[in-house]
Amino acid sequence: MGRLIIVSNRVTPPVGSGEESMGGLALALAAALREYSGVWFGWSGRTAPAFTGQLAMQRIQGVTIATVDLEEADRDEYYNGYANKTLWPLFHYRPDLAAYDRSFGEGYERVNRRFAETLRPLIEPDDLVWVHDYHLIPLARELRRLGVKNPLGFFLHIPWPAYQLMVTLPRHRELVQALFDYDLVGFQTEGYLQAFEEYVKNEIDGVRLDEAHIKAFGRILKVGAFPIGIDAADMARITASSRALRTYDVMAAHTVFRKLIVGVDRLDYSKGLEERFLGFERFLVDNPALRREVLFLQIAPPSREAVQAYQEIRGRLDSLSGRINGAFADIDWNPVRYVNKSYRRDELAGVYRAARVGLVTPLRDGMNLVAKEYVAAQDPDDPGVLVLSRFAGAADQLKEALIVNPNSPEEISEALRRALAMDREERIKRWRVLFDNVRSQTVASWRDRFVGALADLSPPRAVLAS
Template identity: 75%
Template sequence: MSRLIVVSNRVNPPTGKGDESVGGLAMALAAALREYSGLWFGWSGKTTPEFTGQLAMQRIDGVTVATVDLEEADYDEYYNGYANKTLWPLFHYRADLTAYDRAYGEGYERVNCRFAETLRPLIEPDDMVWIHDYHLIPLARELRKLGVENRIGFFLHIPWPAHQLFTTLPGHRPLVEALFDYDLVGFQTAEFQQAFEEYVISEADGEHVGPHCLKAFGRTLHVGSYPIGMDASDFGKMMKSARAARMRDLMTAATVFRQLIVGVDRLDYSKGLEERFLGFERLLIDNPDLRREVLMLQIAPPSREGVEAYQEIRARLDALSGRINGEFSDIDWAPFRYVNKNYRRDELAGIYCASKVGLVTPLRDGMNLVCKEYVAAQNPEDPGVLVLSRFAGAARQMKEALLVNPNSPEEIAEALKQALAMDKSERIRRWRALFENVQREDVTAWRDAFVADLAGTAEKLKALAS
């Protein structure tokens, strides 16, 4: 079997001690690398005065990793700049927050070139290379320049925007052209894949030359949708841990006479946190009888604190949470807890299990694994209810959730009221359907589908040529 090389901006393999990040990318990639021999390459998360390209190799919990440090200028221009001030807001439909700076684009190209030069000596003739996310779109182009002829796949974890929006990006055409140096490009949903195809056909004079196959820029590219899942089996084991049980018991005791609504999100403007807070506030305004009956817990670990937009949203959320508690609290209770810290995944599992409602309302999201973890954490005999944004990629799979428009506080409030009042039989019916999907469309299914299609791209090209 061919060796698999995974490449991502950050290399963050799980330690096996239950303290992994809330996000699902690290868990998903580690699961892939334990199944297929190979290594995980990317940035160490550290900076150095001058880029040297020196590799650090180690093996962590069964995963071989190779990391490289970046210069401060690389971090500012490539990571904080083009990746998180240009591509991230644009791809999440926040053109108002998108920053265009020539230095950012130059830093993005420079780091992708440096990654390619550092990675090239590690690639053996039969390896398959699987590159991840918006930070590294041009990496295949740079590897091809260095003579790499291996099969190279790319998976985009975030949304691909509508082509009319994407054309507002200076240099949008070269960025899409770089994707045609891959053999296979994968998206979270068919909707995102279609948006990409529309751009290629409308803006690059491309054409379909076969099922899920596009031709443009003189090259042929396979595309597909691969909804990422979670490791349901591993999460089930985590639910039985002592930490999960302690956190479940703690939250159950804290809400013995109240129903717990929980949200867990990285502190980011794409997650719809302001709108969510306003939706909970509307629930309290419209339903005075519920005020002492519910507690909302929002966990929002800070991220990208060097980016101004993130500093601004944190200030707004601090003010909004204070306003809600100031308006509705009494001397012996408060309706809202807003916490800016990280929790272990096993602790979060316990919190999910103790809650009556999981509130996951991003304004735009590639997939969102929090909603799947919430479902996996529920007690089958008395499950909670998932309230989910229709603009999360997961909404296409999880239709039995209460789907809402996250921009509407009234719609969020109504869904919360419906969830809190839902009888047990309906909760069980909805949960069973959701859990079946979580188990079926798990990380293994995602991994195997993408790797199998990447392995088969050469045969598909031969079939098209014949």
Template identity: 75%
Template structure:
């Protein structure tokens, strides 16, 4: 059996203790690595005065983790720079926030070359290599330059932008050409796959060699849509955990409101938080009879604080949340709680389970697993309602949610009113359809489908 080597910017295998705080993606990848005696390779999260390529290898929760330190300059140019100031905003259609700096580009290429040089001695001839996300697009090209002939797959966890957006990137052709050093490239949705194909056909003079196979730059690559999911049964188990029960009891103990509306997002401009706050404000304005019936809880852990755009959005959200509470609160009641704090997965399960409405309204999202976690956490006999942005990758799999345009405060407000008024039989019908989808297209099915396609295992592909 071939080993699997997973490569990502950061390495996060579960330790075996406190796994309720580890995401489902890490759990699924760790399970595959254990099965194949594989390796998880990436940045340690630490910096060093000078890059040495020294590998730190340890076994964590049964998974072999191989990590390397980066220089401060690498962190600034590769991670904070090209990854998070250039590619992230561009891939989320925020060209107004994208920084195009040659130093960032150089740092990005330098770190990918360093990753390849450090990883190369670990690779055996029959290993399968699975590279993750926009941080590492050129990694296969660098590995090929070092003589690696293994099957290498790449999965993009964010949207691939439309052709006319992508060409805003300096050296966009070189970046896309590097994609063709992979054997398999996966996207969350057919829409993102089609956007990539449109670029190849229109900008790179490529062609469709066969269904799911593109030819350009003298090479051929297999492409496909592999929608990621969660471990729905495991998340439903977390709902019954002591921490989840305590959190649910805490949320329902307050008798000032009857219905909880909840949003959970990393603090990021792609998540539509400003627009969501305005939608809730519009709901309060339009529905004075319901004001004291609801509490909106927005959990938004702070991220990427070194990037200016994130500092700015935090300031705007602080002001907006204060304005809403200042306008609508009374001495014994406030409609809005805005929390910049991380919570464990089992605690979030309890919060989701207490909510009547899950409000998930990104402006653009690769998939959005919060929507699926909310569904998995619901009481089958009395479930809440999911309000979901039509611009989340998950929208194509979840038509029984209330789909909204997050840019429209009126549409968000109307959906909130409809969700709160929805009778139990309709809520149960919608939830059952959503939960069946979440269970069927879970994280294990995603992992198995991609690895089977990468291995070229037709029998396994048919089975999953």
């Protein structure tokens, strides 16, 4: 194969080691570019008075980075608008929060066209192009219009919504049709793949040709479930680092004679944070004898602060945490510690290892790698217990977790009681099964499976007419 061109909304330069704040996905993509050579292309995160299409090229730790600045209208309409006010809430089953504005859709189309025009000169005949996530669904269509015949792959990191939700999106048919200009489309789980197939069958009269191919719009599209993982070995290394050990010691000192319950999430309504707080509150009500034996730490760095829904959830969580602490705290103890800041991966590893319970309760999530990082960071001789929402993609794999419906405070309360009371033998037994999955289904195997499937497509299927 030729080079690998990776395209994402934002580019995360591979600065520092895995112990830094750089996420595991970015590290995996950077490793893929070193292995296959190629370019990582995307938005710089900066805005300019007018769009020029001028590329900024740099090479960092063996990875070639190509970024382009957008103008302010692009950021407001494409990123803050259509991507995060329209698609994100809809794809996370919150149509009540989705905003439909014509300017958002126009900005989304415009930026995808600009991305394609800027990227086109970088693509050589033998290159593979791998596009990431919901920001860039129409990119293949724009590249095809510019004459690109290379294999084009797309991976959706977030959920694909049910058919009944998808049809509430204005011009949903055009958005789905744009996916058929790719050759390979990957989803996190079989469930999300089936939801996509249901839409194509019911709305487009598409047909399933075989296990891996769908025909619609006169095109043949290869599809598959490619569940993403983490680098378990790297997480083990990070957990043994000096910074992780110091963080572990700090958390252990602050929870002497208490058991730590931890949640780590971006501040987002899809993560089920309000429901998690209510579930913990119910646990305190239901188990008065256990109240002073626990401490719930929720780390939730703010995100997308320009979007009203994110401002509102922060206010509601401030109120909830204050209410719980006001009702149950004592002069020497608060049941909830709620922190709005980011931490490095090695610091989080120390927190995970110190926690008796990892509480991961999204209302809807493509995968949720925090669940897998929590498992990988545990002490094999005395592991904690994972409490996991059934609506996280990770629940399909991590079946030995305590699976809950995050909409039920009673289920969360009962799962916490059960996790805190679980004996060491059962915790070890469950953890071993969980860790075997995390260790075998890594981010590197996900990456190589997808790239391998894309490389096998010759000629590209999307350019074959019916």
